[in-house]
Amino acid sequence: MTRLRAIGRFIKQYGAGIWLALIVPLAIWFGYRQRHDLARTWDLVVHASPLWILGVLALEASVFVMMATVYGLVLRQMGHTVRVITLLDIQLQRVVVGALTPLGGASSIALYVHRLRQRGIRPSASLLAASIKSVTGHVAFLLLLVPALVMREPSALIIVSAICLTFIIVSMVTMLGFVLGNRKPPPFVLRRMPRRAMRFLVQMRQHKISYRALVVPFIYSIGIKGGGVLTLFFCLKAVGFDGSFQVAIVAFVIGVVFGVMTPMFQGLGLVEIGMAVALGQMGVPGPEAVGATLLSRILGVWVPLAIGIVVQIVQGILAPGRSNADPATVG
Numbered sequence: 443m444t445r446l447r448a449i450g451r452f453i454k455q456y457g458a459g460i461w462l463a464l465i466v467p468l469a470i471w472f473g474y475r476q477r478h479d480l481a482r483t484w485d486l487v488v489h490a491s492p493l494w495i496l497g498v499l500a501l502e503a504s505v506f507v508m509m510a511t512v513y514g515l516v517l518r519q520m521g522h523t524v525r526v527i528t529l530l531d532i533q534l535q536r537v538v539v540g541a542l543t544p545l546g547g548a549s550s551i552a553l554y555v556h557r558l559r560q561r562g563i564r565p566s567a568s569l570l571a572a573s574i575k576s577v578t579g580h581v582a583f584l585l586l587l588v589p590a591l592v593m594r595e596p597s598a599l600i601i602v603s604a605i606c607l608t609f610i611i612v613s614m615v616t617m618l619g620f621v622l623g624n625r626k627p628p629p630f631v632l633r634r635m636p637r638r639a640m641r642f643l644v645q646m647r648q649h650k651i652s653y654r655a656l657v658v659p660f661i662y663s664i665g666i667k668g669g670g671v672l673t674l675f676f677c678l679k680a681v682g683f684d685g686s687f688q689v690a691i692v693a694f695v696i697g698v699v700f701g702v703m704t705p706m707f708q709g710l711g712l713v714e715i716g717m718a719v720a721l722g723q724m725g726v727p728g729p730e731a732v733g734a735t736l737l738s739r740i741l742g743v744w745v746p747l748a749i750g751i752v753v754q755i756v757q758g759i760l761a762p763g764r765s766n767a768d769p770a771t772v773g
Contacts, residue, residue, distance in 0.1 A: 486681040486733035494680035498673050498741045505669040506746065509533060512578070512659045512666075516571040520649045522563050532557045534750035541747050566645035570621065574651070574659060577618045580611045582663040583698060586671065590695035593688050594724065603699045610702075621646045622653060670694055670742070674717070677737040683730040693720040693735075714739055 510529035517524055535557070536550035551572055558568040587604060596604070620627045621643060627635070635643075674697075675690035697717035714735050721731035 482729040483732045483736075486729055487736055490677075490680040490733070490737060491682075494676045495737075495741070498676045498680070498737070499745075501669050501673050501676065502742055502746070505666050505673075506530065506533060508662045508666050508669070509575075512575050512662045513571050515659055515662075516574050516651070516655070517558075517563065517567065519651055519655045520567045520570070522567060524558070524561065524563075528561075531753070534746065534753055537743075537746045538750040538754065541743065564645070567649060570646045570649055570651065573614075573618055573621070574656060575663075577611075577614050578656060578660040578663040579666065580614060582660065582667045583695075584608070584611060585664065586667055586691060586695050587699075590692045594692045600696060600699065607699055607702055622651055670698070673742055674734065674738045677734040677741070678721075678726070678730065680737060681730050681733040683726055683734065685724075685726060689721065689724045689726060692724055693717045696720040697735075 507526065507530070510526050510533055513529050514524055514526055532554055536554055539553050540547060540550040551569075554572060555565050555568045559565060587607070591601075591604060619625070627643075671687075671690050671694045674694050675687055678685060678690060694717070697713045697720070700716035701713045717738070718731045718735040721734065722728060726734070
């Protein structure tokens with residue numbers, strides 16, 4: 443644990459600088475390769491079809507609501523009723539924290555736990571809900587990963603990344619199974635598990651979530667992943683590329699793989715490059731590939747980030763002394 447804390451401190455102190463040192467040369471190299479198409483890319487983005495852009499915004503809003511709904515459904519199974527609007531507010535704050543801190547995933551989870559604790563929900567319940575949301579989302583992604591690897595012959599890097607990601611997902615499912623079931627973790631896990639983690643495991647099991655309760659969150663998770671594919675597909679349509687849905691599936695999967703394997707700043711830079719390169723390999727011309735990728739990331743990441751920042755500023759101005767507490771109904 444001491445070593446993990448030391449690594450965490452190192453990442454907090456030097457993570458941003460290291461990430462910039464890695465991503466800036468890569469971005470320059472990619473920009474140099476696309477230098478002859480940059481003017482056309484900019485023109486495609488600026489003159490993108492408003493109708494398809496509205497479709498993307500509607501999709502992203504629906505995905506945001508579905509994400510908040512998944513948390514609400516799982517929390518309700520544990521006897522806590524939290525309004526969707528409250529969960530949307532927390533989700534917007536998580537977007538801001540996740541995008542602006544090096545290890546955004548861990549920071550956003552800490553914020554989520556803190557905000558729910560203010561509403562009388564124990565960390566064990568909020569972490570269990572987050573775990574279920576994460577596992578169902580990753581399993582839903584596997585439903586896209588397998589056909590995507592079949593549709594297009596992947597590179598060695600993508601194969602290795604997909605194998606690593608699958609191993610991570612299987613491990614997550616196994617650990618969640620230990621939490622939801624009555625089986626004890628293997629002895630070698632118990633020997634290495636810190637006492638605090640053991641207490642957390644006991645507390646999570648007290649919520650008695652059944653496997654049947656995961657069905658509806660899993661269905662929502664499929665919808666969330668499908669929304670991500672549709673977003674990229676609509677963005678391709680917006681810049682004038684009339685290709686098949688298969689192209690969007692493969693490029694989306696590759697982008698997610700890069701994002702999961704590089705969690706720093708939500709994979710900023712690598713996700714965009716990975717998606718654009720994948721689109722190019724699927725026959726999408728360079729300007730359209732880069733333009734659609736930029737649109738999907740702007741509308742799917744930067745617009746929610748901007749909304750989250752504005753909402754926090756407005757809340758701070760309108761009610762600077764008001765507590766964030768909005769007590770949840772505990773059944």
